[in-house]
Amino acid sequence: MADTSDLAGETDYQRVQRSPEFQDLRRRFRNFVFPMTGLFLVWYFVYVLLANYAHGFMSIRLGDSAITVGLVLGLGQFVSTFVITMLYARWANQKFDTQADALRREIEGDVL
Amino acid sequence: MSTATTAVLAATGTDVGNPVVNIAIFGAFVAVTLTIVIRVSRQNKSAADFYAGGRNFTGGQNGTAIAGDYLSAASFLGICGAIALNGYDGFLYSIGFLVAWLVALLLVAELLRNTGKFTMADVLSFRLRQRPVRMAAALATLLVVFFYLLAQMAGAGGLVALLLGIDSAAGQNLVIAVVGALMILYVLVGGMKGTTWVQIIKAVLLIAGAAVMSLWVLAEFGFSLSGVLQGAVDAAGPGGEALLEPGAQYGATAVSKLSFLSLGLALVLGTAGLPHVLMRFYTVPTGKEARRSVVWAIWLIGVFYLFTLVLGYGAGALVGPETINAAPGGVNSAAPLLAYALGGEVLLGVIAAVAFATILAVVAGLAITAAASFSHDIYANVIHKGKMKADSEVKIARWTVVVIGAIAIVGGIFAKNQNVAFLVALAFAVAASANLPTIVYSLFWKRFNTAGALWSIYGGLASCILLITLSPTVSGSETAMFPNVDFAIFPLTNPGLVSIPIGFLAGIVGTFLSKEKPHPEKFAEMEVRSLTGAGSERAVVNH
Numbered sequence: 001m002a003d004t005s006d007l008a009g010e011t012d013y014q015r016v017q018r019s020p021e022f023q024d025l026r027r028r029f030r031n032f033v034f035p036m037t038g039l040f041l042v043w044y045f046v047y048v049l050l051a052n053y054a055h056g057f058m059s060i061r062l063g064d065s066a067i068t069v070g071l072v073l074g075l076g077q078f079v080s081t082f083v084i085t086m087l088y089a090r091w092a093n094q095k096f097d098t099q100a101d102a103l104r105r106e107i108e109g110d111v112l
Numbered sequence: 113m114s115t116a117t118t119a120v121l122a123a124t125g126t127d128v129g130n131p132v133v134n135i136a137i138f139g140a141f142v143a144v145t146l147t148i149v150i151r152v153s154r155q156n157k158s159a160a161d162f163y164a165g166g167r168n169f170t171g172g173q174n175g176t177a178i179a180g181d182y183l184s185a186a187s188f189l190g191i192c193g194a195i196a197l198n199g200y201d202g203f204l205y206s207i208g209f210l211v212a213w214l215v216a217l218l219l220v221a222e223l224l225r226n227t228g229k230f231t232m233a234d235v236l237s238f239r240l241r242q243r244p245v246r247m248a249a250a251l252a253t254l255l256v257v258f259f260y261l262l263a264q265m266a267g268a269g270g271l272v273a274l275l276l277g278i279d280s281a282a283g284q285n286l287v288i289a290v291v292g293a294l295m296i297l298y299v300l301v302g303g304m305k306g307t308t309w310v311q312i313i314k315a316v317l318l319i320a321g322a323a324v325m326s327l328w329v330l331a332e333f334g335f336s337l338s339g340v341l342q343g344a345v346d347a348a349g350p351g352g353e354a355l356l357e358p359g360a361q362y363g364a365t366a367v368s369k370l371s372f373l374s375l376g377l378a379l380v381l382g383t384a385g386l387p388h389v390l391m392r393f394y395t396v397p398t399g400k401e402a403r404r405s406v407v408w409a410i411w412l413i414g415v416f417y418l419f420t421l422v423l424g425y426g427a428g429a430l431v432g433p434e435t436i437n438a439a440p441g442g443v444n445s446a447a448p449l450l451a452y453a454l455g456g457e458v459l460l461g462v463i464a465a466v467a468f469a470t471i472l473a474v475v476a477g478l479a480i481t482a483a484a485s486f487s488h489d490i491y492a493n494v495i496h497k498g499k500m501k502a503d504s505e506v507k508i509a510r511w512t513v514v515v516i517g518a519i520a521i522v523g524g525i526f527a528k529n530q531n532v533a534f535l536v537a538l539a540f541a542v543a544a545s546a547n548l549p550t551i552v553y554s555l556f557w558k559r560f561n562t563a564g565a566l567w568s569i570y571g572g573l574a575s576c577i578l579l580i581t582l583s584p585t586v587s588g589s590e591t592a593m594f595p596n597v598d599f600a601i602f603p604l605t606n607p608g609l610v611s612i613p614i615g616f617l618a619g620i621v622g623t624f625l626s627k628e629k630p631h632p633e634k635f636a637e638m639e640v641r642s643l644t645g646a647g648s649e650r651a652v653v654n655h
Contacts, residue, residue, distance in 0.1 A: 017636040033218040051358040059357035066341035107646040
């Protein structure tokens with residue numbers, strides 16, 4: 001991939017972009033955020049569609065309480081949002097930042 | 113129509129609460145926040161100070177300010193009231209408002225902080241032709257801000273009738289003018305720093321107030337959520353069971369169900385495209401702090417919406433739907449009436465003051481966003497092609513704040529007796545249809561070009577405005593803005609279901625139709641900067 005490009009006309013940012021370190025960082029970032037985005041959007045729309053078109057199911061009471069399936073699933077949206085937030089923050093703080101910071105230092109030291 | 117409304121308000125009157133207490137507590141809020149704003153704003157010279165608070169806020173501070181910016185009076189009074197009267201369907205709103213933050217967390221916040229400077233347009237025009245893209249992005253920003261601002265100001269008028277016992281049109285106009293004037297003062301004196309502190313203080317008061325009331329409600333029912341819900345069902349009388357089931361508000365017909373689906377789509381995709389939310393990401397020193405801001409915001413906003421669930425059903429149980437419907441302000445009065453039922457006039461005074469503080473903090477954030485967009489995007493970069501001093505840019509921004517304040521006051525006075533609730537939903541729809549596609553494409557899609565950006569912004573914007581104009585929220589129904597005419601040929605009350613796909617598709621079509629040469633070097637710079645944070649705007653060092 002790198003062999004065919006005109007290296008003389010390349011900017012420093014393009015050189016970094018082509019580097020295996022950056023390609024790895026980019027792949028890891030996308031591999032985390034894209035599936036996660038897909039997951040929470042699908043779960044959200046499943047919930048909205050159930051609330052919209054499955055009134056009977058959502059209205060089932062749990063035991064003799066006033067808590068319904070719909071309420072539990074709704075609270076489930078809160079739980080999943082909190083969980084995804086924590087997962088992402090932990091992944092980004094522990095894994096992503098180390099790699100990104102190393103690249104950043106390299107770029108700002110060399111290039112700018 | 114306005115005289116009829118006034119007459120009804122005068123007839124029912126407010127017989128709860130003590131306006132003097134309400135005004136005194138609100139006055140104390142204004143005094144405290146103004147003092148803080150003046151103290152923090154001594155160093156407000158540079159553009160980075162004025163627009164981005166010197167980029168020196170911590171993630172925790174900014175996250176709290178984001179919650180203060182986002183939790184508008186509509187989401188406090190509106191959601192509590194919707195849950196009290198419509199039960200489960202009111203709860204659905206808050207879920208959309210919360211889940212939407214994951215889009216901002218995963219796809220937008222850090223990358224935007226790493227590549228932009230002050231506005232959304234900075235990121236959109238990063239690797240595209242500056243002037244047309246900036247112009248389009250600034251127009252979308254100004255429109256979203258205008259819709260949102262109008263809704264807030266009109267809401268302020270309605271709140272007054274409810275909370276201060278001011279029923280006369282002149283009295284309400286005066287309060288709208290006071291809110292507008294305070295907004296101008298906060299932003300002129302404090303810039304982004306001052307605005308941020310107002311939002312932080314307001315968020316703390318609002319969330320603490322909601323926490324106290326929620327615990328109080330739960331205590332009344334032996335700390336059983338099921339007990340609160342059952343209380344609301346019992347208070348509603350025959351058919352009260354429907355409060356626990358979806359469909360009370362949106363479930364009537366196939367069309368109203370589609371409207372709800374459309375709203376759900378606009379809510380979840382709109383937040384990450386709201387310009388006043390995006391601008392807050394520039395107030396922190398790094399992308400990592402931007403991430404931390406969103407994490408804080410998600411926790412605070414999520415916990416707050418859990419409180420509104422308790423408060424809404426609590427208001428249904430302890431105040432009852434009939435009393436709420438009969439009160440001036442109707443659905444919006446559920447939370448204040450609950451405060452009165454629990455803690456008498458002092459708690460009502462606190463909640464009333466918090467509601468006003470909420471409006472103030474939100475409109476201040478909107479004003480500074482609009483000012484930045486006009487002065488930084490349109491004036492400095494489109495008209496003067498970026499060749500002007502930062503000082504004069506800030507001067508223009510300050511004048512813009514005054515003009516926006518004046519527009520907001522006049523608009524608020526004209527809109528106060530109109531049904532403008534749809535404006536907030538419209539702002540979210542525009543943000544989701546015009547802004548989000550363009551942001552996502554420019555961050556992630558290498559092939560994306562100027563024509564694509566213009567197509568997605570203008571396509572999303574135009575389809576939103578056209579569809580809402582042709583919808584039953586504007587004409588042809590009893591609750592419409594113009595109930596006496598009927599040109600509603602689009603059946604849904606929210607345009608999102610159609611306009612969001614149009615915005616995303618237009619970006620693709622525009623990109624492929626254009627013969628613009630790609631700029632791989634600019635994309636490389638954007639991609640590398642966005643992920644590593646290299647070369648991003650630094651915090652201002654104060655000496």
